[in-house]
Amino acid sequence: MELLLLISIGLVLYTYLGYGLVVWVLIKLRPRRPAVADISDEFTPDVTLIVPAYNEADCLPAKVANSLGQLYPRERIQYLFVTEGSTDGSDDYLRIHYGDSINVLGGSERRGKVAAMNRAMLQIQTPIVIFTDANTQLNPQAVRNIVRHFRDPQVGAVAGEKRIQTTDAESAAGSGEGLYWKYESQLKRWDAELQTIVGAAGELFAVRTHLYEPVSTDTILDDFMISLLIAGQGYRVAYEPEAYALERPSFSILDEQKRKIRIAAGGFQSMARLTDLLNPFRHGWLTFEYVSHRVMRWAVTPLCLPLILLLNTGLVLRDGWASGWGLLLTAQILFYGAAWLGYILEKRQLRWKAVFVPFYFTFMNVCALAGLVRYLRGNQSGTWEKARRADAVDAVI
Secondary structure (H helix, E strand, O other), rough: OHHHHHHHHHHHHHHHHHHHHHHHHHHHHHOOOOOOEEEEOOOOOOOOEEEEEEOOOOOOHHHHHHHHHOOHHHHHEEEEEOOOOOOOHHHHHHHHHHOOOOOOOOOOOOOOHHHHHHHHHHOOOEEEEEEOOOOOOOOOOHHHHHHHHHHHOOOOEEEEEEEEOOOOOOOHHHHHHHHHHHHHHHHHHHHHHHHHOOOOOEEEEEEEEHHHHOOOOOOOOHHHHHHHHHHOOOOEEEEEEEEEEEEEEEHHHHHHHHHHHHHHHHHHHHHHHHHHHHHHHHHHHHHHHHHHHHHHHHHHHHHHHHHHHHHHHHHHHHHHOOHHHHHHHHHHHHHHHHHHHHHHHHOOOOOOHHHHHHHHHOOOOHHHHHHHHHHHHHOOOOOOOOEOOOOOOOOOO
16 A cells, blocks of 8 residues: 555656656757747737627627737637627628638537538638637737748747736635646746647637648647647647737636636547547657646546545554554644635635635546546537636736
8 A cells, every 4th residue: 555655646746747857858958949039020920819709799899899909910810709609699790790801610500610620621721820718818929929930841830828818806716726837828838848748729810821630620629639639740849928819717616617627528538539648659758748747637646635635544544543644644634634724714704825826736636537437428529618707807816
């Protein structure tokens, strides 16, 4: 039991702390990757900005204004809003108010986001396409900052950064989500410096049009699959933190739970379809990063955490509380107690930042286990599921 417990603890520590340290050391030991060229008026390839927008009428005015406000030569950028299946008048609204400035791909049938994206890609004539969500706001230099990476012919895709807008009075879920994405952003910087990032966030990412591979219409994490399929072809997926999408945290803990479980189910679905990436002889550094950053976090750590608690309890029952195992179990009880307190406070709309880290860490892993159950039961589909977000705020992070 001792050996199994120590191995489980080691796997968790490696996933959340050790991997980042290993990548940082490897970066220091390897020659630095050439710096990305500064923004230049000389490199402005034609691009298309695609905005999937299922029943997003309340977001469209701000999104259109934000898209048209990109600091990129107007003659070099096209806009395609995909409103397929929307029932809130989005299609008519866009055509009537912005028909001269943007293109709209509508339709009455709701076939899902991936089907809509696959259909939209058939119309793209530009060499680069950028995907962004309707409920996010991009910084004005986002397109320029992303495009500059495509000077490198080995770059097949570029991921922007997702940033969560929070205030001091936000819920624990929102605060934890923001902290999580800050940590994720740092790991992505290191991943990109070592070789490639392993999965783009759908809020903002770009691909070379000819490298786009249509994915199955029941795919949950389309952004993850699309970017990893390009990486699997031998291209790098670069990371650009100065091209960012601002998004509000989930409206409530229940909304965040629903979103996290769906993402986790999509993660297991993706891993089942990307088994080729587990071959280090073919993919080298990509396999190392994919297993360490994604497979470990989605499929290993969530199973290790309850096993650690169970084994630790067994050792305390055998050796007593006075043993070293008693200290470890006490630490676990305090940690999960803080997580439970954070959950109770959140349910009562009371916020205490001191407990949101253990709360959000536990919350993510519980949702991962629930996502595994959902995936094994086959209870997921590729149709668009609009998540409720907190109201907009004036402060920008």
